[in-house]
Amino acid sequence: MSGAPLLCVRNLRVTYPSAQGDTHAVRDVSFTLGRERLGIVGESGSGKSTTGRAIMGLVPPPGRVTADELRLGELDLCRLSERGFRQLRGRRVAMVLQDPKYALNPVMSIGRQISETHRAHVGGGKPAARRAALEMLEAVRIRDPERVFTLFPHEVSGGMGQRAMIAMMLIANPEVLIADEPTSALDATIQTQVLAILDELVRGRGMGLILISHNLHLVSAFCDRVLVMYAGRVVETCEAGKLREAKHPYTRGLLDALPELGRRRELLPQLQRDPAWADGA
Amino acid sequence: MIRLDRVTVRYGHGRNAIAAASDISFAVAPGAAFGLVGESGSGKSTVLRSIAGLIPHAEGQVQLGGAAMPPQRNRAQRRLVQMVFQDPYGSLHPNQTVDQALASPLRIQGLDGGEQRIATALREVGLGPEHRFRFPHQLSGGQRQRVAIARALIVAPRILLLDEPTSALDVSVQAEILNLLVRLRRERGLTLLMVSHDLAVIAHLCDRVGVMQHGALVELTSSDALAAGAVTHPHTLELLRSNAGYDMRGAEAARFEA
Numbered sequence: 001m002s003g004a005p006l007l008c009v010r011n012l013r014v015t016y017p018s019a020q021g022d023t024h025a026v027r028d029v030s031f032t033l034g035r036e037r038l039g040i041v042g043e044s045g046s047g048k049s050t051t052g053r054a055i056m057g058l059v060p061p062p063g064r065v066t067a068d069e070l071r072l073g074e075l076d077l078c079r080l081s082e083r084g085f086r087q088l089r090g091r092r093v094a095m096v097l098q099d100p101k102y103a104l105n106p107v108m109s110i111g112r113q114i115s116e117t118h119r120a121h122v123g124g125g126k127p128a129a130r131r132a133a134l135e136m137l138e139a140v141r142i143r144d145p146e147r148v149f150t151l152f153p154h155e156v157s158g159g160m161g162q163r164a165m166i167a168m169m170l171i172a173n174p175e176v177l178i179a180d181e182p183t184s185a186l187d188a189t190i191q192t193q194v195l196a197i198l199d200e201l202v203r204g205r206g207m208g209l210i211l212i213s214h215n216l217h218l219v220s221a222f223c224d225r226v227l228v229m230y231a232g233r234v235v236e237t238c239e240a241g242k243l244r245e246a247k248h249p250y251t252r253g254l255l256d257a258l259p260e261l262g263r264r265r266e267l268l269p270q271l272q273r274d275p276a277w278a279d280g281a
Numbered sequence: 282m283i284r285l286d287r288v289t290v291r292y293g294h295g296r297n298a299i300a301a302a303s304d305i306s307f308a309v310a311p312g313a314a315f316g317l318v319g320e321s322g323s324g325k326s327t328v329l330r331s332i333a334g335l336i337p338h339a340e341g342q343v344q345l346g347g348a349a350m351p352p353q354r355n356r357a358q359r360r361l362v363q364m365v366f367q368d369p370y371g372s373l374h375p376n377q378t379v380d381q382a383l384a385s386p387l388r389i390q391g392l393d394g395g396e397q398r399i400a401t402a403l404r405e406v407g408l409g410p411e412h413r414f415r416f417p418h419q420l421s422g423g424q425r426q427r428v429a430i431a432r433a434l435i436v437a438p439r440i441l442l443l444d445e446p447t448s449a450l451d452v453s454v455q456a457e458i459l460n461l462l463v464r465l466r467r468e469r470g471l472t473l474l475m476v477s478h479d480l481a482v483i484a485h486l487c488d489r490v491g492v493m494q495h496g497a498l499v500e501l502t503s504s505d506a507l508a509a510g511a512v513t514h515p516h517t518l519e520l521l522r523s524n525a526g527y528d529m530r531g532a533e534a535a536r537f538e539a
Contacts, residue, residue, distance in 0.1 A: 043451040043452065043453060044422075044451055158321075187320035187321055187478065188320065188478060188520060188523030188524065189320065189519055189520070189523050190320075191523060192522075192523050214451065214452065216452070253453065254452050254453065257452050257453050257455070257456035258452055258456075258481065259456075259459065259479075259481040259482050259484070259485035259486075260481055260485075261480060261481050261484050261507065261508045261521075261524065262508035262509070263508075264484065264485060264504070264508070265485075266463065267460045267463060267464075268456040268459055268460055268485070269456070270453065270456050270457055270460065271453035271456070
């Protein structure tokens with residue numbers, strides 16, 4: 001991490017009210033993000049995606065987002081209006097989603113979707129946007145950008161669609177990129193390629209990356225630092241390379257429950273959940 | 282128990298025909314567990330479906346329990362082999378209770394003593410009587426997959442086919458389902474054939490492994506050889522590298538290919 005943090009989150013809470021009482025999806029989550037790759041891991045329902053969405057201002061009503069501090073550089077996101085968020089999203093914070101089949105607009109060509117982002121946030125008219133989009137497609141290593149520019153999402157493979165989404169998200173040069181399970185819908189070998197591209201661009205542009213994933217191996221190998229979430233709380237923060245030495249019983253339990261090549265066990269240890277974890281033990 | 286002899290499966294007709302799996306041969310001994318790995322489109326699910334009799338094969342022979350399977354299987358032949366699908370959200374009928382889901386294979390097979398069989402099947406997969414009259418949306422992902430396994434086992438098959446049975450589940454739930462499968466295999470002497478893209482999951486459950494790419498079986502190996510890295514085909518090595526999550530050497534190689 002170098003210099004002032006890009007993003008400061010202190011005691012972030014996301015609550016969904018319901019007739020049976022409030023559901024606390026995210027509870028007092030705090031972290032800072034520098035020019036680094038931060039991983040958030042956890043199982044479904046742990047609040048990892050909701051944390052990412054809260055930063056983007058994408059928690060739909062009646063969900064409520066509160067925080068003691070939620071700051072992007074000098075900008076206070078707690079006080080930001082929906083209009084403010086619309087200018088922010090794509091321009092300063094962008095998000096790559098899991099499945100390009102659903103996240104891309106099916107009735108708009110890939111090129112037009114990428115240029116649209118450029119025109120909305122950078123300006124400079126159609127020809128400039130087209131040039132920028134073609135450059136961006138080349139940057140995500142699409143071999144024939146001119147051809148792919150005219151294709152529709154259903155005409156490309158999952159890996160290519162995901163690279164197109166990365167191109168779209170990076171074209172306005174945001175400070176922070178949130179990638180929510182960006183490679184979970186892809187084959188293992190394609191996954192490596194897409195991550196390599198993401199890594200290269202994020203480093204090259206000095207961005208901060210939040211990688212949200214359920215895959216412990218992936219996060220520990222790719223990121224610099226990891227937050228482990230359980231029941232809406234961060235239960236452990238550690239250096240990614242040292243995830244194997246994690247101390248929290250939940251993290252240990254997850255690592256143990258993973259089948260591993262070269263360490264065959266008749267039965268896998270099953271995670272025994274301790275209700276105290278949910279209260280931050 | 283399972284023997285495939287030069288099986289080819291084609292989709293489409295004439296000039297548009299595509300061989301989704303071609304010239305596949307392997308055998309699985311009774312009580313053994315065999316894994317098929319490969320990426321999407323490699324043909325691994327196609328092979329599984331042709332063994333299940335869900336799709337006809339164009340060439341070759343599928344033998345189950347020592348007998349060649351005809352294009353149209355009879356009731357006993359269908360009972361021999363049952364299948365569990367990937368998505369426990371999609372594979373259970375949303376408007377049917379667990380009880381109805383388990384009763385219908387019994388009805389189709391003409392088996393009596395349904396009451397008792399359903400109660401036993403639920404107990405065997407670790408579900409209680411309280412789950413019996415619930416709808417799928419009232420169950421967690423892991424519970425639904427347990428129902429799917431109970432539905433497959435209720436007709437007492439000798440072969441269980443598993444198509445990515447844990448890839449839609451969380452790590453902790455995956456461990457529970459894998460343990461359940463290990464126990465059921467031991468208790469019932471089941472022959473398992475599992476398809477997955479996750480090498481570690483395959484190596485955990487299976488003794489022998491087949492690697493598929495572009496519709497062909499490119500390598501037959503064992504879980505031990507896989508764990509030791511003692512494999513020869515470049516695609517197997519590539520899958521092994523990717524299995525580690527993300528490594529710089531893999532990334533560098535990908536950088537040059539792309």
